[in-house]
Amino acid sequence: MSVLAVWRSDFIDRYYKWFTGFCWVFPLAFAIPVAVQNIAEYPGIGFSCLVSTPNLNTYLFYPTAVYMYPAMICHVITIGKMIQ
Known part of the structure; x- marks a missing residue:
């Protein structure tokens, strides 16, 4: 959601x-x-x-990690940019 809502760039708009x-x-x-x-x-x-x-690992934890870790990093960067 952060990628689509906050980081609206030309690349994201195109794809x-x-x-x-x-x-x-x-x-x-x-x-x-x-x-x-x-x-x-x-x-x-x-x-x-x-x-x-x-x-559990195959069908729950690994797929969740693919979403959650990049989302967490994106949120931290977004909050950092907002604080600046």
């Missing part, structure tokens, strides 16, 4: 559809195999549908 598409397709690339292989668990009331424990 806006690609960025938006990536933000939708990348998570689906990991959600579809979980659904097809039926490896989701339902631990009980009040919990979300979670990937089974042996598959």
Whole structure:
């Protein structure tokens, strides 16, 4: 969101559809195999549908890291520029 909302540059404007598409397709690339292989668990009331424990790294933590680490760096840089 920071990339699309704060860092509006000519490059991002040119490839806006690609960025938006990536933000939708990348998570689906990991959600579809979980659904097809039926490896989701339902631990009980009040919990979300979670990937089974042996598959956590492959289908949850690694894809989340691909989003979260660059987003965290982008937010830190954005806040730094706002403070200047």
